[in-house]
Each structure stands twice: as C-alpha cells, then as structure tokens.
Amino acid sequence: MTSPVPAAPALDFVFHPRSIAIAGVSAKEVPGFGGGGFVTSLIEIGFRGPIYLIHPSAPAIRGLKCYQHLSDIPDEVDYVISSVNSRFVPNLLEECIAKKVRVLHLFTAGFTETGDAERAKMEQAVVARAREAGIRLIGPNCMGLYVPASRLAMMNGQLPESGPVGMVSQSGMNAGEFVRYATPRGIRCSKVISFGNGADLNAADFFDYLADDPETEIIMAYLEGIQDGPRLAKAIMKAGEAKPVAILKSGRTVSGSRAANSHTASLAGSLQIFDALCKQAGAIRVESLEELVDVAVTFRFVKKLAGPNVVVVGGGGGASVLAADELDAAGLKLPAILPETQEQLAKITHEAGTSVRNPIDTTAMWDEGGFEGTLRPVLEAPNIDIVLHHTSFGGGPVGRFGDARPRSARQAESLGKLQAEYGKPIVVAIRPSTTADAFDLALDFQEACWKNGIATYPSIARAGIGLARLLQWQAMREA
Amino acid sequence: MTSPVPAAPALDFVFHPRSIAIAGVSAKEVPGFGGGGFVTSLIEIGFRGPIYLIHPSAPAIRGLKCYQHLSDIPDEVDYVISSVNSRFVPNLLEECIAKKVRVLHLFTAGFTETGDAERAKMEQAVVARAREAGIRLIGPNCMGLYVPASRLAMMNGQLPESGPVGMVSQSGMNAGEFVRYATPRGIRCSKVISFGNGADLNAADFFDYLADDPETEIIMAYLEGIQDGPRLAKAIMKAGEAKPVAILKSGRTVSGSRAANSHTASLAGSLQIFDALCKQAGAIRVESLEELVDVAVTFRFVKKLAGPNVVVVGGGGGASVLAADELDAAGLKLPAILPETQEQLAKITHEAGTSVRNPIDTTAMWDEGGFEGTLRPVLEAPNIDIVLHHTSFGGGPVGRFGDARPRSARQAESLGKLQAEYGKPIVVAIRPSTTADAFDLALDFQEACWKNGIATYPSIARAGIGLARLLQWQAMREA
Numbered sequence: 001m002t003s004p005v006p007a008a009p010a011l012d013f014v015f016h017p018r019s020i021a022i023a024g025v026s027a028k029e030v031p032g033f034g035g036g037g038f039v040t041s042l043i044e045i046g047f048r049g050p051i052y053l054i055h056p057s058a059p060a061i062r063g064l065k066c067y068q069h070l071s072d073i074p075d076e077v078d079y080v081i082s083s084v085n086s087r088f089v090p091n092l093l094e095e096c097i098a099k100k101v102r103v104l105h106l107f108t109a110g111f112t113e114t115g116d117a118e119r120a121k122m123e124q125a126v127v128a129r130a131r132e133a134g135i136r137l138i139g140p141n142c143m144g145l146y147v148p149a150s151r152l153a154m155m156n157g158q159l160p161e162s163g164p165v166g167m168v169s170q171s172g173m174n175a176g177e178f179v180r181y182a183t184p185r186g187i188r189c190s191k192v193i194s195f196g197n198g199a200d201l202n203a204a205d206f207f208d209y210l211a212d213d214p215e216t217e218i219i220m221a222y223l224e225g226i227q228d229g230p231r232l233a234k235a236i237m238k239a240g241e242a243k244p245v246a247i248l249k250s251g252r253t254v255s256g257s258r259a260a261n262s263h264t265a266s267l268a269g270s271l272q273i274f275d276a277l278c279k280q281a282g283a284i285r286v287e288s289l290e291e292l293v294d295v296a297v298t299f300r301f302v303k304k305l306a307g308p309n310v311v312v313v314g315g316g317g318g319a320s321v322l323a324a325d326e327l328d329a330a331g332l333k334l335p336a337i338l339p340e341t342q343e344q345l346a347k348i349t350h351e352a353g354t355s356v357r358n359p360i361d362t363t364a365m366w367d368e369g370g371f372e373g374t375l376r377p378v379l380e381a382p383n384i385d386i387v388l389h390h391t392s393f394g395g396g397p398v399g400r401f402g403d404a405r406p407r408s409a410r411q412a413e414s415l416g417k418l419q420a421e422y423g424k425p426i427v428v429a430i431r432p433s434t435t436a437d438a439f440d441l442a443l444d445f446q447e448a449c450w451k452n453g454i455a456t457y458p459s460i461a462r463a464g465i466g467l468a469r470l471l472q473w474q475a476m477r478e479a
Numbered sequence: 480m481t482s483p484v485p486a487a488p489a490l491d492f493v494f495h496p497r498s499i500a501i502a503g504v505s506a507k508e509v510p511g512f513g514g515g516g517f518v519t520s521l522i523e524i525g526f527r528g529p530i531y532l533i534h535p536s537a538p539a540i541r542g543l544k545c546y547q548h549l550s551d552i553p554d555e556v557d558y559v560i561s562s563v564n565s566r567f568v569p570n571l572l573e574e575c576i577a578k579k580v581r582v583l584h585l586f587t588a589g590f591t592e593t594g595d596a597e598r599a600k601m602e603q604a605v606v607a608r609a610r611e612a613g614i615r616l617i618g619p620n621c622m623g624l625y626v627p628a629s630r631l632a633m634m635n636g637q638l639p640e641s642g643p644v645g646m647v648s649q650s651g652m653n654a655g656e657f658v659r660y661a662t663p664r665g666i667r668c669s670k671v672i673s674f675g676n677g678a679d680l681n682a683a684d685f686f687d688y689l690a691d692d693p694e695t696e697i698i699m700a701y702l703e704g705i706q707d708g709p710r711l712a713k714a715i716m717k718a719g720e721a722k723p724v725a726i727l728k729s730g731r732t733v734s735g736s737r738a739a740n741s742h743t744a745s746l747a748g749s750l751q752i753f754d755a756l757c758k759q760a761g762a763i764r765v766e767s768l769e770e771l772v773d774v775a776v777t778f779r780f781v782k783k784l785a786g787p788n789v790v791v792v793g794g795g796g797g798a799s800v801l802a803a804d805e806l807d808a809a810g811l812k813l814p815a816i817l818p819e820t821q822e823q824l825a826k827i828t829h830e831a832g833t834s835v836r837n838p839i840d841t842t843a844m845w846d847e848g849g850f851e852g853t854l855r856p857v858l859e860a861p862n863i864d865i866v867l868h869h870t871s872f873g874g875g876p877v878g879r880f881g882d883a884r885p886r887s888a889r890q891a892e893s894l895g896k897l898q899a900e901y902g903k904p905i906v907v908a909i910r911p912s913t914t915a916d917a918f919d920l921a922l923d924f925q926e927a928c929w930k931n932g933i934a935t936y937p938s939i940a941r942a943g944i945g946l947a948r949l950l951q952w953q954a955m956r957e958a
Binding site (some may be wrong): 038145169170171172173174175177180181183184224250251252253254255256258259260262263264288289290297315316317318319320322323324325326327328329333334336355357358359363394431432433434435436439440443458459461 | 638648649650651652653654656659660662663701703729730731732733734737738739741742743767768769794795796797798799800801802803804805806807808812813815834836837838840873894910911912913914915918919922938939940
C-alpha cells in the first residue's frame with residue numbers, strides 16, 4: 001500500500017469485461033434465477049457494454065437480440081455467463097475458445113458437487129481444456145461477480161457505488177447476504193466474488209488479487225473448503241500482511257462439513273489447522289455471517305482502538321446491566337467513571353433511577369442539549385477509549401422525546417462531529433424494531449450514522465464482539 | 480395443575496385492582512415517562528376502573544380530576560402508583576394506610592440503589608411501616624405490573640390480550656423489551672411484574688404466585704440479584720416443578736455485577752451457585768434477553784420434542800451449510816435423509832445446484848405445489864423429529880416467486896395444517912430484512928405463522944438454541 005502507483009494485479013481483466021454474453025436464458029422464464037436473473041441484475045446496475053444472449057431459437061428476449069452461437073455475435077465478447085445445462089458446457093467452452101473469450105463464468109451446476117464421478121471427471125476436462133486455451137473459469141456452481149465500478153452485479157438490488165471492502169465467497173448466497181446486510185450499514189464493495197467449486201480460479205487466486213488490488217482496503221471471506229492448501233495459506237498470509245482480513249469458515253461441525261461437501265464439493269478440513277493459519281496470517285476468523293458483517297463495519301468505520309475501555313451511554317437500567325455483561329464477556333472493559341466526569345454528567349442527569357456510573361443510564365440525552373451534554377464529558381475522559389451509545393425506535397415513552405426523524409438526524413450529525421473533534425471512536429447499537437414504522441426510523445438513523453462516519457450494530461452484544469475483534473486484530477499485528 | 484379448581488393464590492388481589500390512584504403526575508409534563516406515562520398506558524390498554532390523580536394544586540390533568548390528598552377521593556382506592564420524589568414517600572404511605580389502600584407501587588426511585596446509607600435506611604423504614612399496616616409494596620424503582628386481563632399496563636403499546644406466559648423481572652425495561660419482542664411472535668402474557676429493588680414483595684413472592692396462578696403456564700424471569708436466597712431457591716424449585724421456567728440472570732461478569740448494584744441495589748452472587756439451583760429446579764438459565772424470548776416461543780408453540788433430529792428446508796446453499804454448523808453446534812442432529820425420502824423429494828427438486836440431502840436446499844418450494852410437496856416427505860420420514868424451514872423477504876430473485884403477501888399467508892396456513900396433521904413440530908426462521916417493505920412482509924408472515932401455531936425465530940442459529948433449550952429442559956424433567 002506504500003508503493004506509489006501499484007501495477008494492476010494480474011487478474012484485473014477478469015473484473016473489467018467490456019461486453020458480456022449470457023447462454024441459457026429461457027425465453028419463457030419469468031426473470032428470476034439463473035440466466036434471466038443475470039440479465040435483470042446487469043441491466044439494473046447499468047452494465048455499460050453490450051449484453052448478448054445466446055439462444056437456439058428465440059429472436060430476442062426482453063428486447064435483447066439473441067444469437068444461436070457465440071460465433072454469430074459480430075463484436076468481441078470478453079465474458080460469458082453460462083446458465084446452460086452442464087452437459088452443454090464443453091460445447092459452449094469450445095465456442096468461447098473460438099471467439100477468444102477471456103472469462104467463462106459457470107453459473108451452471110451439476111459437476112463435482114453432485115458426488116457423481118462422471119460429472120467430476122467432466123469438470124476436470126473442462127478445466128484442462130480452458131487452461132490449455134487460456135480462458136479463465138469462475139465456478140462452476142456460483143454466482144460470479146459483483147463489481148460496482150464495472151457495473152457488474154450478481155443479484156438484483158446491488159448498488160453501483162464502490163467502496164473499500166472486497167469479498168471472496170465460496171457461496172453466492174452468502175456473498176449476496178453479506179452485501180444485503182452490510183449495505184444499509186454503510187459498507188460499499190470493491191469486488192465481491194462467488195466462486196463455487198473453484199475448479200479453475202479459486203480462493204487463493206482471489207485472495208492474491210484482492211491483496212494487490214488498490215481499490216480494496218479490507219478483505220472479507222466465506223470459505224467452505226480448503227483447496228490447494230499451501231497456495232491458499234500463502235495467499236491468505238499475503239492478504240493478511242497487506243490489509244485487514246476476516247474469514248468465516250464453515251464446515252466447523254460434522255453436519256456442516258457434510259453440507260459443505262454437498263454444496264461445493266468442499267472438504268472442510270481441520271478447523272484447528274485453519275485457525276492456526278489465520279493467527280499466523282493476522283486474519284480474524286469469525287463464527288457467523290452476522291459477525292463477518294459486524295467486523296467489516298468495525299474495520300471500515302472504527303479502524304483503530306487505543307484500548308479496550310468502553311463507556312456505555314443510553315437509556316434503561318436493565319439494558320445497561322445486560323450491556324455490561326455482554327461487553328465484559330466479549331473482552332472489553334467498563335472502567336468506573338472518574339469523579340470529575342461524574343460531576344459534569346450529574347449536572348444534567350439528576351433524575352432518580354438513572355445512573356452516571358458506567359453504563360450511564362440517562363434520560364437527559366433526549367432533552368434539549370442533553371445529547372452532547374452527556375457525550376462530551378465521556379469523550380473528554382482520559383480513561384475511556386470508545387463510546388457506545390445504544391438506542392431503539394418504537395419503544396419508550398410517547399411524546400416526551402419529540403419527533404424522532406429530525407432528532408435522529410441531528411443526533412447522527414452530532415455523533416460524527418464529536419467523533420472527529422475528539423478523535424475517539426463512537427459506535428451506535430440500535431436495538432431491534434418490532435413495527436414497520438419503527439424499522440423505517442431505525443434505517444434512517446442507521447444511514448445518517450454511517451454517512452457521518454459512525455459504525456452501527458444491531459445489538460450491544462454484536463457491537464461488543466465487533467470491537468473485540470478489532471482489538472484482537474491489532475494485537476496480532478503488534479505481536 | 481392436576482387439582483380440579485385451584486384456589487386463587489394468596490397474592491391474587493395485587494393483580495386485580497378495581498381502582499387506581501397515581502401520585503406525582505406533573506401538570507406541565509408531556510405525557511412520557513413516570514406518572515404521566517402510567518396515565519397514558521392505563522388509558523390506552525383500557526383500565527376499567529376509575530383512575531384518580533393526586534396533585535397539590537392542579538384541578539385536573541388530561542381530563543382526570545385531581546385530588547390534593549388520597550383522603551379527598553370519595554371512593555375506595557385499591558392500588559396507588561407513586562411517582563413522587565422519594566422524600567414524599569413516607570407521607571404518601573401514611574395516606575395509603577389511612578385510605579386502606581392494599582397495594583402501593585413505588586415507581587419512585589432514589590432508595591437503596593443509590594448506594595446512600597440514609598436512603599437505604601428510609602427504604603427499610605417504609606417497608607417496616609407498610610408491613611405493620613398490611614400494605615404490600617411493589618418496588619421501589621420499578622415499572623410495576625402488566626396484567627392484560629385486569630387492563631393494567633406498565634408501558635404504552637402493551638396489548639389487552641392475555642396469554643399463558645408470566646414474567647418476573649427486576650428491570651422494567653427488560654420486562655418491556657421482553658413483551659415488545661415477544662408479542663409479534665405470538666407470545667401473550669398472564670402477568671408481567673417489574674419489581675425493582677424488591678424491598679417488600681420480591682422475586683420469591685412472584686415465583687411463588689406464578690407457580691400457583693392458573694392463568695400462567697410458562698414462567699420467564701430476569702433477575703439481577705439474589706435476595707433472601709433460601710426462600711428464592713424454594714420458590715424457583717416450586718415453580719420449576721409446576722411449569723416450564725427460564726431465567727436470565729445478569730451480573731455474570733464483574734462489570735455486569737457492578738452495574739446490577741447501581742441499578743437495583745442487587746448483589747449478583749455466584750453464577751455457579753445460581754446455575755446449580757436452576758439445574759436442581761429444572762429451570763433453564765439463558766444468556767440473553769433474545770434467548771429468553773426464543774425460549775418462551777419454543778415452550779409456547781413447540782411444547783415437546785420427540786428427539787434432536789432436525790431437517791433444514793429452504794433455499795440457498797451457503798445458508799444451508801451455515802445452518803448445519805449452527806444447529807449442530809447448538810446440540811441438534813441433522814440426520815441423513817433416507818433414500819425413500821430423497822426419492823420423493825427428487826421428484827420435484829431436480830434443478831442442478833440444489834440438494835435433497837440435509838439441509839434440503841431447494842427452489843421447488845416456491846413453485847406451484849412445491850411447498851407441501853417438499854414438506855410432506857420429510858414430515859413422514861421416521862428419522863426426523865423437527866422440521867426447520869428458513870426464508871427471508873426482500874432478497875432473492877425478483878418475479879419468479881409471485882406476489883409475496885398471499886403466498887406467505889398460504890404457506891403459513893399450510894405449515895399449521897401439516898404440523899397438526901403429522902403431529903411433528905415445524906418451526907420457521909425468518910432471516911433479517913433490510914428494507915421497510917421487506918420488514919413489513921416479514922412481520923405479516925411471522926404473524927400468520929404463530930396464528931397457525933408455528934414458532935418463528937429471527938435466525939437459524941436462534942431457532943437452534945431455542946430448540947436445544949427445550950431438549951435440555953425435557954432431559955432435566957426426565958432425569
């Protein structure tokens with residue numbers, strides 16, 4: 001990251017196709033999954049080059065002209081998406097070779113993951129032929145790429161805005177769910193790769209690429225199996241050295257390991273060995289997709305912690321006690337509030353049943369001037385490294401706190417300003433909503449927070465784990 | 480529970496006031512927290528008796544006539560809510576004694592929980608005087624009662640419908656959050672009690688009451704400290720013998736224990752000892768408020784499991800692999816699907832990239848006839864004890880699956896019918912929504928599910944833990 005103008009990593013062409021052909025879009029199919037789904041997603045995100053469809057008989061589908069064969073297309077085709085049945089893949093590959101296509105993305109499933117020896121052999125033959133001809137394969141059995149800057153999407157609803165988070169995923173669904181959960185919390189992506197069986201390009205290639213990619217600052221991964229162990233280890237080491245890396249490794253139980261094998265023909269391998277590799281690489285290993293999102297948010301917005309000392313600020317005694325338990329259990333510390341800080345807090349929080357100890361349980365935050373009045377003293381306090389503010393929408397007393405929407409916009413702005421002013425991270429936990437109206441308010445506040453540079457989490461416990469993971473990562477880097 | 484007509488438990492009068500007086504409603508205050516909040520909540524839930532306000536000067540507040548003193552009220556007053564400053568409590572208590580009030584609920588805080596010796600002494604004096612005069616106290620420093628059948632609410636938004644779940648909570652907020660989270664998942668309550676410092680009536684009294692209460696079938700609790708250990712232990716033992724009991728005990732860490740002391744003057748005590756007590760009583764100890772809600776849902780809708788063998792049915796390979804890990808880690812088993820079951824499933828799930836192993840990863844469920852077509856074979860399978868269906872709203876391919884609202888209503892009905900027909904529990908995990916529209920759809924489906932007798936959970940992992948807790952409870956009962 002210190003080299004002046006980094007050279008484009010070797011696989012860069014994979015992520016920047018100028019034209020795409022899709023084989024296997026049904027003429028009758030409602031736009032949905034498979035070939036038709038890719039048409040929808042690419043049009044929605046605004047792919048800038050031409051999209052050609054390959055179809056044996058239809059003249060056009062959804063307004064796009066169809067060609068019987070790749071060779072019928074009058075222009076160059078960089079990238080082909082295959083949604084045809086697996087038995088047609090060898091023939092499609094030959095057409096790709098003749099057309100000088102550079103990348104073949106096999107959404108097509110029905111290869112090694114079926115457990116059928118014949119189909120595994122077919123997969124190997126396809127890979128051998130592609131390599132011989134110099135075509136790179138993504139897949140089979142995967143959703144391919146989401147690259148906002150190239151206006152490539154793997155699913156509908158994916159935004160065209162780019163950001164610093166790259167993701168390598170053996171599962172298209174988990175890649176899609178990661179993006180779906182992370183986007184409203186302010187995560188924008190550089191490249192998201194679903195690679196399925198990884199018959200040609202695999203996890204090692206993509207870690208290696210993202211480690212070099214100047215558009216990627218943070219690397220997230222979902223892996224089911226370990227292919228080509230030593231190469232993968234080397235790639236993760238390289239990525240871990242260059243950038244923050246977090247990996248969700250499934251197949252950690254007997255049932256999960258069997259499911260991974262059905263899904264992407266993966267051999268899950270030993271979690272202990274994988275864990276040791278992560279430690280050596282300085283990569284965080286997480287336990288769930290939710291945690292992967294939380295860690296991405298933490299790396300993206302919190303970035304660095306001076307220490308584990310957190311102060312909890314919000315309303316509600318019971319929530320405060322549980323917060324203290326959850327944060328302590330996650331590995332953070334809740335130091336006692338210094339007398340001088342308590343004194344300042346007591347000027348505005350003086351209602352009985354509240355507390356200016358840590359957690360600070362206050363209703364004054366929702367009074368005029370009370371929000372910054374409560375936050376400034378704790379941001380100034382020398383024994384506090386992180387401020388965690390928790391709130392919710394749709395519960396709580398009616399009326400007293402005024403209209404939620406303008407208030408929460410003001411609060412988010414205030415949080416961003418204070419975080420910048422004191423150079424101390426502030427994070428927000430928004431407890432779950434139980435009505436659609438409250439959910440809408442919470443989404444607005446969440447967006448206002450990240451737009452002001454504030455990390456948000458869906459619970460105090462998850463904020464605690466996210467923050468603890470950053471501390472763990474820092475400790476590994478310093479070791 | 481086998482006695483023919485159980486006698487009303489001794490404390491029954493506490494939960495059935497015919498008239499209420501509230502002291503300490505500010506004349507200027509926007510309806511919000513405190514005295515005004517209780518007025519709002521009681522009117523909203525439709526309290527059937529008169530509500531009298533005590534105020535030194537205002538003639539009326541919000542249309543309710545005010546009296547200077549309790550003695551000025553021309554009728555009997557069963558129940559008084561105090562929101563006055565703690566220094567006025569001794570005087571209010573004298574008025575209650577003169578008026579022959581039966582229960583004084585002290586929302587008023589500022590007693591032992593402040594850590595101030597003088598205030599602790601005042602609390603003891605109030606208790607001694609109340610006991611001498613035969614008045615029972617709830618609190619101080621608490622939200623009091625939510626009793627739908629008596630149209631008593633402690634917070635706004637609480638429904639007037641009754642149900643079988645009773646709750647004892649040292650924190651008003653956690654009682655409120657439990658109700659707020661559990662209500663949309665089909666939990667209805669008999670009695671919810673927030674008792675704060677528990678200076679007179681405490682956890683032991685309320686466990687004892689709920690154990691005898693014929694309207695309560697399931698008992699949930701949030702405790703911060705252990706008061707009067709041997710009596711509490713006896714009450715929990717009695718409750719655990721009579722009914723399913725789950726307890727969230729906070730103060731399990733150093734920070735949490737300190738916070739519990741600030742909040743309700745609680746001494747958290749040893750978690751090991753508390754754990755041993757729970758085991759002896761056959762009560763489940765849970766780790767979070769979310770888990771408490773999940774366990775309530777499991778006791779309420781699943782009720783009984785024949786064994787730990789779960790089949791996961793839904794769409795998405797990556798989600799399936801993670802599901803297998805999460806359920807296995809929770810202590811459930813994912814048996815292989817029998818050949819004859821696989822054969823039946825393969826008739827409708829034949830798309831490449833899907834799986835009829837366990838988890839069953841299928842898109843056929845969303846096709847005509849595919850929902851029951853997928854569920855019936857696994858419900859028939861002799862090696863399956865529980866069916867877990869997972870789904871989400873707002874993600875997934877556009878178009879193919881048709882309009883979500885009527886489909887999900889049909890599916891919920893189908894789930895209820897099949898669960899009854901096969902006598903085998905079906906549970907549903909609804910993965911998180913990220914837009915308000917999707918959230919609204921998910922809420923609708925959730926409601927349709929519980930109205931058809933189906934337990935819902937916000938994630939596969941949480942469903943797994945909820946189910947595992949029921950198995951754990953059954954094992955304790957059989958031991």
